[in-house]
Amino acid sequence: MTRLDRIALLLWMGVRNVFAHKVKSLLVGGILFFGTVLIVVGGSLLGSVQASMERSVTSSLSGHAQVYAKDAKDALSLFPSGPMGSMDVGEIPDFHAVRETLVAMPGVLDVVPMGILDAIVLQGTELDRLLDRLRDAVAGGRSDEVSLLTWELQNIASGLERDLLAVRTASADPSKEDAEIADLRRVQDPAFWADLAADPESGLTFLESRVAPLGSDGKALYLRLIGTDLSRFEANFDRFRIVDGSRVPAGSPGLLVTKRFYETQVKNAVARGFDTIREARRAGRTLAEDPLLQEEVRRNVRQRRRVLYQIRPDEAEAVRAELLEVLPGASGDLDAILETFLQVDDANFEVRHEVFYRAIAPRIRLYDLAIGDTITLRSFTRSGYARAANVTLYGTFEFQGLERADLTSVNHLVDLTTFRSLYGSMSAGQQAELADIRASVGVDDVARDEAEAALFGGDPNDLVVAPEAEAAPTDTPPTWVRDVPPASDDGPVLNAAVVLDPGSSERLSVSDLQAELDARDLGVQVVDWKRAAGLIGQLVTVLQVVLWVGVAIVFIVAMAIVNNTMMMSVMERVQEVGTLRAIGTQRRAVVGIFLVETAILGLVAGVAGAGVGLALVAGLHAVGIPAVADILVLVFAGPSLHPTLSLAGLVEGILLVLVVALVSAFQPTLLAARTSPAVAMSPKE
Amino acid sequence: MHPIVELENVVKEYPLGRVTVRALRQVNLALDRGEFTVVAGPSGSGKTTLLNLVGGIDVPTSGEVRIDGRATSRLSDRALTALRLEKLGFIFQSFNLINVLDVVQNIEFPLLLQGELSRRERRVRVDALVERVGLQEQVRQRPGELSGGQRQRVAIARALVTRPAIVLADEPTANLDSATGTAIIELMREINHTDHTTFIFSTHDPKVMERADRVVPILDGRLEADTHSRSRAAPVEAR
C-alpha cells in the first residue's frame, strides 16, 4: 500500500515538476518531440522504400535471393553498376545440382537460371538498306524498282552533298570533302546509272564502298542481356508482361527488349520528338515557354531527313498532299514542306501530331528494329573474341509499376541458348573437341581463353564456324557443328534467381539457403536481393545510413541540449535536493525522482511526436509521394510512394526517444543525487 | 540512559582554497532528551556547522559525534541518511518545503520515505499535526500560497511527523518578523512541553534565547560554558 502511495507521489511530483519548470520542459520536451517526429516519419519512409524496392527488385529480376559462383571475380550486380562488359561472376559449377538442392527445400518455389552479358546490335543506315534493296533488284532484273531506288539514292546524294558543302566551308583542308562531293555528284549524274545498268557490279561496288560510308553513322545499340529460361522467368516474375509482339516460343532463339528502351532508343528520332513534346505538354509545359521543348522542335526540323529518305517516291506526293492540308500556303518540295510542318507551336501541335501519325508514320520504319526482325547480336568473350548470334525480336516487355524506371529498362531478355552462344560457352561437342586438342598438344590444362583461341580462331569477327587449320597446332583440324540447344539446366548458368513461396510458413533466409548448398559443397554463394541488385540495392543501405546518421546527429545535438538543460535545472534545484537529502531521502530516491520526471516528459513528448508523425505519414500515404525522378520509380516500386507505419515503428520511436531522454538526463541526475544535504542549511538567496 | 546526541572533541575544518577554515575546535556537548537548547553566537561563529554535525548532515573532521549512540563518521551515506530519517527532524531558516506538494503532502512526505505506516495511520498523524500547527484551513494549499509563518508551521509539522528523537532548527525565525518568530518559538516550546520532544536550535536573537532551557554560547568555533535557565536541565558536559 505504502509502496503504491510512494509511486503515486513520485509520479505526482514528476508531473508537477514538469509543469513547474516550464522553460526546461518546453525546451527538452520540444527537442524530444521533434526527435520522435523525425524518427517516426524517417523510419516509415525508409521502411516503405525498403519494402517497395524489395518488391521492385525481387519481382522483376532478382527473386528473393541470387546464387552464383563462390569464386566469382566480381560481385554479382543485376543492374549495371560498372562499365559495359566489366562484370565477371564466373559460372555456377553445377547448376543442375544447385537447382535440385534448393527446390527440394520446403518454401522454395523455383530456381531460375540466368546469365548476364552485354551485346551490341550494329544497325545499318537507311542508305545501307537502300543499297541492299538495289543489289537485290538489279540481280532480280526488276527495273521498276531499280528506277525507284535510283530516284531515292539521287535524292539522298543531293541531300548529303548539301550537308557536305556546309561542312566544307568550315573545313581548313577541304580536299577530303571535295573528293566526297565529287562522288556524290557522280551518283546524281544519270550517266552513272546508265553505266550501272551496263556493268552492275562495278557500279554497286562504287556505291557500297564510296557512297555508303557517307551516310550518317549507323548506330550501335548496346543491349544488356539477361539470358534466361524465358518460360520459367515469366512464370516466376509476375510483374513481367509482354507489351508489343508476343512471347518467345519455347526452344527458339528470341529477344525481348523493354518497352521503355524500345520507345526511347529504337524509335525513329522524329517520331520520338513528337512523343516527347506531347508528353511534356500533357505535363503542363508549353512550347512557348519551355526552351528545352523549343530545342526539341529545332532538332526535329534538323532530323527531318530521317523521315524524308524513308518515304518512297511513289508515296511522296500523297504525303505532300496530306501535309499541305494543314499547311495552307506552303510550297516547295517535300523537304521544304516537311521543314515547315515540323516547326510546331502550341496552337498547331495536336493537329500536326495527329497528321504525323496518320500520314507519315505508316510510311516509314517507325522503329529501327521492328518486331519480327532478325537481329544479329554481337558480344565479346572475356578474352576478346567476337561472338555473334541471330535472334528474332519477338516483342517488348515491361514490369508492371516499373514502366518508367530507367534501371529496370536496361536489362533485356534472351533465351538461354542464344545467351550461351554469345557467352562463348562450350557445348558438349566443343568440349570433346577441346579434349582432343589437349590430347594432341599434350597439355593437361588449357585455360579457357586459350581454348577459345584454339577453337574459334583468332578472327574476332568470326562467327561460330568451323575453326581454320591455323587455329590449333593439330594435325586433324577439328570440325564440329552446332549442337542441339541443351536443356536449360545443362549448359553454363552464371547466376540464378531463387524464388520463395510467399505463402509458405518456412521463412527461409539467405543463410538457410547457403547452409543447404554448402552442405553439398556446390561452390556457390547466396546473396539477398539488396546485394544482388548492385548499386541500386546499396542505395537502400545508403539511405538507411544517411537516415540513421542524420538521426544520430540530431540526437547527439538533442542529447547535448537536454543534458545541458537538465544540468542547469539540477543546479537550480540544489536547495530542493539538499532538503530532500537532509530529511532522509536516499540518493537512489533522488535519482528516481529526476528520472521519473524526465520519463514523464519524454513519454509525453514521444507520444505527441509519434502522433504528429503518424498524422504526417497518414497524410503522405493518402496523397502519395510522386516519383519525380525516374530512378525513384524503381525505389518506390511504382509512380508514387505511399508510406506506411507499423505499430512497432511507433512504439520503437517512442521508446528510442525515452531512452535518449533518460540517457541524457542520467549524468545530471547522478550529480543531483550527490548534492550534499548541507546545502539545505544555507539560506536561500 | 545515554544522551541523545554526544559530541566528543569534535573538530570541523573546511578546506577553502589553500587555507583551512577551522569552523569548530575541540567541541564537547551532550544533549539530553526533552531539552530545549539554543546555540547562540554571532554570525560565522559555527552555529550551522554545529547543527550539521548534530543532525548527521555532515561528519566531523576529527573527534566523534554520536547520535543515539552511533558514531556518524563510521556510517555509510545510506545508513546516515536512514538515521536522519528515523531520529531527526529538521526546520530550516528558509523553510525548504517541496514546492510542488501541498501542505498535507509536505507533512506526509517523511512518512512515505519511511514506508512503515499505513495510509490510515499516516492520515491520523498528519491531521493531528495540521491541527496542532493551526493550518486546518490551508491543507490543500501549496507553499507558494502560504505566508512565511505558515510555511514554517508546515516545516515544524513535517519535522515532527516521524516523532523524531530530536528536532534541529537553524535560525528558524531569521526569515520571519519578530511577532511571527515569537509565535513559532512559542509553538516549539509548547510541543517540547507537552510531547517532551528534544529541540536544538540556533539563533542570535536574544528574545529567542530567553525561551530556552539551556543556552550554549558559541564563539569562533568554541563553546562557552552554557547556562541553564530552567530547572529541569540536564547535567552540563561542556568542559
Ligand SMILES: Nc1ncnc2c1ncn2[C@@H]1O[C@H](COP(=O)(O)OP(=O)(O)OP(=O)(O)O)[C@@H](O)[C@H]1O
Ligand atoms: N562549506 C564551507 N566551506 C568553507 N567554509 C565554511 C563552510 N561552511 C562554513 N564555513 C566557515 O565556517 C565558519 C562557521 O560558519 P557557520 O556557517 O557554521 O557559522 P554560523 O554561526 O552559522 O554563521 P551565520 O550566523 O552567518 O549563519 C565560518 O567562518 C564560515 O565561513
Ligand SMILES: [Mg+2]
Ligand atoms: Mg548559520
